[in-house]
Amino acid sequence: MLSETTSQSNINSQIHSYDASSIEAKWQQRWREQGVDAACDDAEDLREKYYCLVMFPYPSGQLHMGHVRNYCLGDAVARYKRMQGFNVLHPMGWDAFGLPAENAAIKHGRPPAEWTYNNIDEMRRQLKRLGLSYDWSREIATCHPEYYRWEQWMFTKLLEKGLAYRKEAEVNWCGPCHTVLANEQVVDGCCWRCDTQVERKSLAQWFIRITDYAEELLAELDSLKGWPEKVVGMQRNWIGKSSGALIDFEIEGDYEPLKIYTTRPDTLMGVTYMAVAAGHPLAQQAAAKSTELAAFLEACSHVSTKEADMATMEKKGMFTGVYANHPVTGAAIPVWVANFVLMTYGTGAVMSVPAHDQRDFEFAQKYGLPIKQVIGKPAGDWDGTAAMTDSGLLMQSGLFDGLHSEAAKQTIITHLEAQGKGCEKVQYRLRDWLVSRQRYWGAPIPVLYCDACGVVAEKEENLPVRLPEDLQPTGGSSPLTQCDEFVHAICPHCGGAAKRETDTFDTFMESSWYMARYSSSRDNATMLDRDAVSQWLPVDQYIGGVEHAVLHLLYARFYHKLMRDVGLFTREEGGDEPFKNLLTQGMVLKDGAKMSKSKGNTVDPNAIIAEFGADTARLFTMFAAPPEQDLEWNDSAVAGSRRFLNRVWRLVEKVVQISPSEAEAAANGAADVKLLKRHIHGTIQRVTHAFEHGFAFNVAIAALMELSNHLQAFKVGSDESVDVVFSHNEASVLREGVVSVLTMLAPFTPHFASECAERMGEGEMLVLKPWPVVDASALVQDEINLVVQIGGKKRGEVTVAKDAQQETVLAAVAADPLLNRWLEGMQMVKVVLVPGRLLNIVVKPA
RNA sequence: GCCGGGAUGGUGAAACUGGUAGACACGCCAGACUCAAAAUCUGGUGCCUUCAGUGGCGUGCCGGUUCGACUCCGGCUCCCGGUACCA
Structure with missing residues (x-):
């Protein structure tokens, strides 16, 4: 009895639904096999380049909904641009140094390296499950010596140029974090990480001369037309000229x-x-x-x-x-x-x-x-x-x-x-950037202290200065200070005994140049390959949270200019600014508050994917709010997103089964076809517009839902039980509409759209198909419904030719008794005709 | 205080350069299917009024410009984010 009920319900749910987990796995495997996500470095590739970048994550262990939203936004942009025929660079990596790894290490008694690499593996798996189209061949982790060696190299160049220096100064000290902090990392007098009040201490520390660049950093804010004003304003205030x-x-x-x-x-x-x-x-x-x-x-x-x-x-x-x-x-x-x-x-x-x-x-x-x-x-x-x-x-x-x-x-x-x-x-209010930290899990600062020679930079051939990865932090001072093998070294200058600097770099150093490194992430001969830089930089679209407005985003702009001035690239090759356009996405909220473990209001992406599939998770996060606004999580709306996909699935099933009749369409059939065709191309126009202007994906998806509603109702109306016969023409336009919906859904729900397209016989690689183009002729209307206002209030509509003159429209109004009665006993004072839109008759009592 | 953003149904939100306010979705209500439920489908859903066609009101508040204002202008209120005894 029970089992009967269960199997019945399974059958029913299969009729109305699709199996997300199997088709998502299938398409992820195909895309991987065919390498569709790779950016092409080949000089013979004539496509225009497009560099789409999302802020890389700190490998904390689990993806949260904020990540999901960030990366789905980036993926939608990258996939759209690919379909538009661009050679897209869409990379991913790990901001892998930092304090949480040390704290976890203390808690678990295992070295931070192990924790970090395990987290990276887990999070990479999660990103792959979402079907994000990254070029994984360029993946970087900042804790890898092949990454930070170039940061060390760069630092020695800055020392040579006098742009980096060591100075005793009053600095911000965070007791619990056991390290100094840069000014940008002190929020309301408290540490940006642990929120405890910072102390002022006089200590000898390493600085980089960002103040030398204050004027340029300020002046070029004006050139950042693709940045939110808010962020530009925050940086301007921070520089404080x-x-x-x-x-x-x-x-x-x-x-x-x-x-x-x-x-x-x-x-x-x-x-x-x-x-x-x-x-x-x-x-x-x-x-x-x-x-x-x-x-x-x-x-x-x-x-x-x-x-x-x-x-x-x-x-x-x-x-x-x-x-x-x-x-x-x-x-x-x-x-x-x-x-x-x-x-x-x-x-x-x-x-x-x-x-x-x-x-x-x-x-x-x-x-x-x-x-x-x-x-x-x-x-x-x-x-x-x-x-x-x-x-x-x-x-x-x-x-x-x-x-x-x-x-x-x-x-x-x-x-x-x-x-x-x-x-x-x-x-200027801006202070020099304090880059040394008294922490273990960071990139070693490549300098030595020699009794004879003083402070000496490590030689280029000795780089990288490797961080020993097997040390166990205990919570006090950095274990590096106790590590004799690390500390005792040879002075590169005189060959005598010297001590290594045991401070490490601020982790914002690593994130300040990763966007450039993606261009040549496997190059072990140089920090940046000149050709690769000119091929890919600057980033065309950068996407991430606004919390980095004066941290990462200011440092990265600065570092980009440093790399230019050190001669890694010219302004023609790499540009003066690293990010052409910036989108700062809003937070994901639950019950009106930011999701956090302490509040217990988190939603686990894994659970959502398991229940509804990755495509639904992607669709909902793109549909629920405009990208720069906060997004309120809503479980039943997530289910609604899945319902929409189910409806499209059934629409595809239906259209696949249609066998057009030889009979010609009924008399009114031609008008229906024309109307549907107009809906299709109007939707293409709206969705394309959303991608090109401000990424209003919530509106784009709404337009696709609307079109899909039209397609479902086409020739059937509300009664699906009627056995409808489609003419060749009707069937072909219906098909065009469904394929258009699937093609435009591809950036949002790539697996689902690909599977449906394949069932439609549209071939394998929907994700590489060209983006649909608007047929302007389909948008042309001969007759329109013109709104009629009388005395500024809407009183009805008349159907007239699209370019009807005022007299014609007035005649139509006069012929309509429901409209005409508003004119009785009135005198027309003025008539305003907005062609294609409305007619307003201004009246006063006669 | 200053800078930036915002206020639209029960909810998330739409509305191109001033031209049908509330698209799309969630929720809710009713109906179909079902022994029943779930799922699915259909219809309704800003508020007030009316038996109904209708009519009136309505985009935070007050005023202005306009044939016409969510949109523009002036003056407020509240909310969010950033920032600050910066001389």
Whole structure:
């Protein structure tokens, strides 16, 4: 009884459904055998190149839905471009160095290498199960010596050019991660990985001079037309260019002159006090004479970045007892210590103009300091309740009176320059990139410390400096520091004993150039093959999460320019910028929140593939939301995506069985065929448009669903039980429609579409078939339904010739009693005809 | 504060350069098939009104431009992301 029920239900589900797992395996094997996913390096290949890249994953062990979405987007683009006749490079690899591997190693007592390689194997399997069309022959893993040796080589070049250097500096230290961090990796004063508050420590570290490239990185943002404005804006803010002046204030007594940076030299004559950071030498020096001041400085140093909830923190200060001399008037100006002045920006000291700076204003009010207006308000009088920060004409400014702010800036700077008291200065917020990390699982920094020769770079023939892969981290300092075989080395300069650097590179170093390496990933003679670079770079379409807006995406732009300037390629060969177009996809949410293990709201891609098939997982992630928007996971909508595929499957079964009759179509048949043909080509137009403009795949798939609904209803209407006879013409257009749907589904659901196409007798390689082309003649309509508005409100439609003139349309309206009644007792004031769209009759009571 | 994005049915979302608001899908309701259920199929589904044809209202709020505004302009409110005592 039970078994009977089960078998019955199996039969039924077979009738309505298809077997995803067997056909997906079948097609994956065929594509692999036929090498359809490989990019062609052959110079004789005349196809235009297209480089489609998705951000490579960190091999954490399991693919999550965010990956699935990212990679399905990239795959849809790559497959579409292949069908459009491009020679597509669509590679994949592993960002394989990093902290999680060490943490896992500590937890499991096994070396990070093993964990990493196992994860890569598992994740590669998962990617293959999704049917993603990667050229696996170019796969790279950044932890492989054949990869990082070139990064080490590059670093030695940067050392030669003075673009890399070692310096003792105040740096960000994360205790739990046991390493320093770059500025970009500190978020709200906390470590970007473990979210604990970073400490400031003075340590000798390796830096790369990204600040030398600040201007170029900023200027070329304007050329990135294919990037989201948001990301461009974030990078612009991060670089933080401002222009102003450096001004020296002489200090009375035994002090160095006080150098300040200001963007408002025009307000110089309104300075009523100076403010320096607690860490400023002048403050420290003055504190030696005042216990009270020393106590205040001590208090300031304990205000952590965290509790300093910056926006609301109270402005505090104390007079140092020191006076500065105004560089123009010579007037004595009190120097204060203020907790809002940052030692890390500008010179750690500011001139305060309370009349024209809100922060200075609040401080002056609190401590009863004078406020002197030197800029006239453009309109009306200044009420003095808040700082007046607009530009305007100078007043109370002696010889500068009457100048406009903008002119005054220049005049005052020139005046100061003449007296050696100041100069023009462009300031950036960007700091040099700190690239050394006190971690084991990373690429060794190829330098040695020799007692005789000092800091020496490893020789090129000794590269790579191999990371021993069998060490076991324990949680404290890097096991490399205890590894004698690694540490004790020979100085490449004098041949004496030397110690190796045990710090490793920031893992963002590896991800900064992988896109270039894919062009020549198997080349062991050079970092980048010049021909391969000019063949493939720049990346035409880059796809990934927005969280890398000022991390990876800034570093990669920088590194690209470094590689160019080291001479690996010219600007003609590799371009100035690595990524032409950027798509930042949204997150995958469940119950309104980002999926995470801690929240317990994850959806496992394996489970979805097992239940519905890879094609359904792909289709849903592309259909549920536009790519750059967050996607809310919805289990029943996933099932709905699968239902759509089932319907197409049954449509294919039906069309395959049609044997056209010799009888000619009925009289109205011709019109039906024409309409269907218009639907088909309208859909081709819409789907192609989606691929060419913004990748609105949700709309593209909706269009395919719509067409498939039309195809199902063709000649049958809602009653499928009717035995319909198709003429040759009808059958052929129906077939054209189904093949079009399958062809356009191929980028989204490649296995399913291929299987259906094969059943239709369309041959094996749907994925290599040309993309359908719009037949413009099919879109032409002789008669159209024209919307009729009366008084701006839609009142109905009339059927008229597509190019009908106004009189004709009005006649049609008059002939329609339902429309005409709106005109009774009314006077026509105006008639607006939008050809092909609508007619609006403006009326008023007669 | 500043920069960027957003607000449309019960839900995810469509709407080309101003021209039929809600395509497509999920959910829900009803029906067909079934002993029954599942699956599948069909129909309905913005809100209010009406027996019904109809009519009115409706894209966060207020105002403007226009024959016509989700779309453009001015002024707000709220939400999301980024960033910040940056001098």
